């Protein structure tokens with residue numbers, strides 16, 4: 256395989272600053288910043304890959320792992336038709352709301368003010384400062400069905416959020432405006448919670464956040480969204496569609512035409528990060544998902560899932576689905592297995608899934624398709640797992656030759672960890 260040297264090649268995609276690659280690059284960007292997904296990449300990276308491929312409006316770009324919709328949103332602004340696929344219903348919602356066309360901005364502003372005024376008037380009947388427990392016990396059915404909600408939010412804040420859920424349910428407006436309001440609400444769930452983004456995954460702070468003015472937080476956030484919409488109102492000449500579905504079944508999810516000319520994406524890395532776990536307050540708040548069983552199913556269907564029920568699937572043991580996967584993993588699995596079958600099963604399931612996904616990519620892509628996969632490597636018990644090379648080997652089996660692999664960023668937390676882009680093209 257043609258292998259890029261680590262950090263000393265063509266400067267385009269190597270030695271990149273963290274902000275040029277990671278979620279940090281979107282924190283100041285309108286609309287892109289509406290939900291912080293830590294393992295998402297920067298719009299700058301998506302744009303640089305688009306420049307590298309010299310995309311035109313005759314291309315059709317797919318991101319099979321949409322996350323917060325970075326790729327379709329960037330392509331929309333460039334006037335390149337694009338679509339993406341996302342398995343997590345909350346993240347699917349985020350991508351959908353961010354990539355819609357909004358023309359009636361004055362109407363949206365009026366609705367936002369009407370909604371905030373209604374919420375404030377509803378809050379007058381909620382004793383969230385003096386006796387939130389009484390209010391919560393009267394509205395048990397309106398408490399989000401997440402496990403231990405009181406761990407996430409202090410009683411005073413939870414009472415205000417329950418009132419907010421009820422206000423959203425009773426507020427009538429056009430569907431796209433209600434979705435924007437929901438997006439606004441979802442955007443403040445973590446700021447008014449006891450959880451913090453101090454690590455890749457959300458963690459709980461040592462002390463509870465005291466009762467805050469949720470209506471004021473929401474108003475600030477929604478006015479910020481409005482100003483983002485105004486700032487970007489003249490941008491976006493192309494349609495972007497976000498499909499809800501599984502990228503191991505792309506041919507069922509995507510329309511038959513147009514065929515995909517370019518894939519720009521970042522699958523989950525084999526690092527045991529759980530997207531379902533990370534988004535559980537959001538998944539439950541507006542019932543994107545019904546119960547813990549459905550979350551377990553989501554995690555099992557997702558690539559790289561490892562939380563809850565997904566672990567019991569792994570505990571039964573997973574074998575490579577064929578010789579291609581077995582051969583690709585041959586050099587690495589032994590050492591991981593010596594230390595633990597669960598981890599070995601995790602790695603095998605991950606690449607079995609990548610195989611199924613690659614097979615589907617071959618079905619939905621044009622004959623001259625070009626692919627860019629952003630992926631991080633992992634270490635299991637000090638055994639490095641070069642996910643970029645293994646992924647490239649699997650894709651080769653489906654006729655995608657590796658053009659180059661650029662290892663673009665060292666990940667600071669542990670030595671030997673990096674992120675790479677695997678560039679491939681159909682032979």
Ligand SMILES: C[S@@+](CC[C@H](N)C(=O)[O-])C[C@H]1O[C@@H](n2cnc3c(N)ncnc32)[C@H](O)[C@@H]1O
Pocket residue numbers: 292294295296297319320321322323324325326340341342343346500501502503520521522523524530556557558559
């Ligand atoms: C690394 S993130 C992508 C982040 C994205 N590049 C962004 O900037 O937001 C991987 C995404 O793949 C999704 N995912 C995992 N398994 C999937 C599957 N089988 N089909 C579709 N999406 C999947 C996860 O829910 C997660 O949102």
